[in-house]
Structure formats: C-alpha cells, structure tokens
Amino acid sequence: MAKAIAETEQTLLLRTHFGDDAAWKKLCALVTKKVGEFQAYVTPLSDRQYDGISVKEIVKLAKRNHAFVLVADEKAITEREHAVLVVDLDDNPGKTFRVVPRHAWSVENNLSIANMDFIEFLLACGKDGVFRGFPK
Secondary structure, three states, X not given: OOOOOOOOOOEEEEEOOOOOHHHHHHHHHHHHOOEOOXXXXXXXXXXXXXXXXXXXXXXXXXXXXXXXXXXXXXXXXHOOOOOEEEEEOOOOOOOEEEEOHXXXXXXXXXXXXXOOOHHHHHHOOOOOOEEOOOOX
C-alpha cells in the first residue's frame, strides 16, 4: 500500500496515471493557466506509488491533510477535455465530480477558502458530472 499523502500548502494535483508524461505536463499547464485575473494554485504530485489508486484509497491516504484533492487520473490525462477529478475529503469523503482545466481555478479558489461548498459545484455539473463553469 502507498504511504500517506503529505500535506501541501497549495491544493494537491495528484497524478494517478503514468501512461503519458507529455500529457501530464500539458494538464498541469492547463490547470494552472491564468484565466483573466484568476488561476488555480496547485502543487503537482507525480509519484509512481500512487499509480492507479482508487478514490477510496485517495480518501484514506489524504484525508487528514486535505479537504479535497484534484486527481489527474487516466481519464483526465487521456481524454480530449482533460477534466480533472475532484475528490471531497471533508464533508462527503469520496464524493467526486470533474472539472475542465479552464474552470479549475474556480473550484480550487473557492473550496480552498471555504467560500463555497463541494456540493455547490457538484450541483452545477452537467449531466455527465463535469463542471464547466456557472451559467452566465
């Protein structure tokens, strides 16, 4: 079993798929890219001991040190939209939704300072479980 995920000052972007290093680097750049005056503040963690771990294992390994975590799983790295998995570790441990990189800042910024709750983003997701921003 993998070791506990250490606390980070910024939100954790945990890599759990190691099939494409270039795509991982691209995803990191997309998630942290400024959108106007906003950006997601994340600490990427690429450690093969977390290769393929489940949401249940992520909850177990990160719960003490984080309220939520962004996960670069196989779907996030390989699919066209690169929608990152967001895992709740606080109110509803193991509850998830996805966020497209362009709106990762909104999720990261608001959840980090408890300005919004996980459920608010979950309810704003499309039918496919992906958050693409709030309606204008």
